[in-house]
Amino acid sequence: MSIQDKRDHTQELIKETAKKLFFVQGRFDATTQEIADEAGVNRTLINYYFRSRDNLMQVVFEDAHRVESDKTDIIMRSDLPFKEKISRFIDGSLATTRRYPYLETYIVSQINKGSCHKRNVEKNDLMLLYREISKEMEAGNIEKMEPVQFIFNMISLLAFPSAIRPLFMENMMIDDKEFDRLLSQRKEIILNILFKK
Structure with a gap:
């Protein structure tokens, strides 16, 4: 070497x-x-x-941000049918959560500290996504609500279990293996909650 x-x-x-x-x-x-x-x-x-430690933190944050951006690109810049986009986003999110259980908590904690901040969504992409969500609502594929509420629901269903992982595991008396097993079932549960058909 x-x-x-x-x-x-x-x-x-x-x-x-x-x-x-x-x-x-x-x-x-x-x-x-x-x-x-x-x-x-x-x-x-x-x-x-x-x-310095701060520079190392910044490099690590950039890596974390890149992982999040790759997931977001699936929804924001893909020509896939809407439900397939959401399905792939969920797959990517759950895979990331299994590999890095505290990644999203880390990103939020760094943003809250003001030490690292990066928006990975462009306004035009967001407006296109909102229009796509609205079309799905009009077609009767998802419940009618403000498009941002659909995003809230999806992200909450994906992120909340990981955000409270240690507390949940302790109170439900389960180990990492069991938590990961439960997490592996989330995709179908989330899709069934988000979509009517």
């Missing part, structure tokens, strides 16, 4: 370790020392590759 390959590997290891701590374990306040310990590297390497 060349010196450059080793550097690239170490930098990627630090980034992936931070993502694991933040998105998989929900440890949003992990220190640079904790990240270094988990990665098995010296803490000074974090400063060497990322200059």
Whole structure:
């Protein structure tokens, strides 16, 4: 392995370790020392590759934002039939949630802190989506409501279980395996709630 390959590997290891701590374990306040310990590297390497914890956080946030943008593109920029778009968005969201249980909570927490903010929806795309939702309502495929309410419902049905995962698991006395099993059933449940037919 060349010196450059080793550097690239170490930098990627630090980034992936931070993502694991933040998105998989929900440890949003992990220190640079904790990240270094988990990665098995010296803490000074974090400063060497990322200059500061804040810069590392920004890089990790950019990765998280990219995952969210890829999911949103399915709905905003796809020519698929409406229900198929929603179905694929749900698939993508559930796959992301299984891989990174705390990703959306992390993004919201960073936006609430004011440390990271990125809108990934353009106004024209949103208006087109609202028109598409309205057409589906007129066709009788979904209940009539403000289009934004349809989005609220879909996102709530997808995001809420993950947002309360630790509390839910404790109170319902279930483990990670059982939670993931329940999560795997969400797609059909959500589609049946959102769509009349």
